[in-house]
Amino acid sequence: MSESQAEQLVEELRKAKVEELVVHSASLFASLAYGKLSQEARDLEQARLAIEALKALLGVLPEEQRKDLQAVVANLQLAYADAASASA
Numbered sequence: 001m002s003e004s005q006a007e008q009l010v011e012e013l014r015k016a017k018v019e020e021l022v023v024h025s026a027s028l029f030a031s032l033a034y035g036k037l038s039q040e041a042r043d044l045e046q047a048r049l050a051i052e053a054l055k056a057l058l059g060v061l062p063e064e065q066r067k068d069l070q071a072v073v074a075n076l077q078l079a080y081a082d083a084a085s086a087s088a
Helices: 002-015 018-037 044-060 063-087
Strands: none
Touching: 018 044, 018 063, 044 063
16 A cells, blocks of 8 residues: 555545444445355355344444344344254
């Protein structure tokens, strides 16, 4: 990474709002979990880890986003249970 790229990255991080990054990270973990639960790429351990990471982020999210993501966690947990029972 060049010095100018590093400076640009530092500047972008200064502008970023932590709340937005947490919401983005939660969305990324949800997407990863769904992907790891698909039949084509099934990896239950990785899906479980992504679900647990998403659950950990729920506590620091604003109420508005928390409610939406709680539903996502519930759906992921159901999908995980289905995938785990199909693998057994």
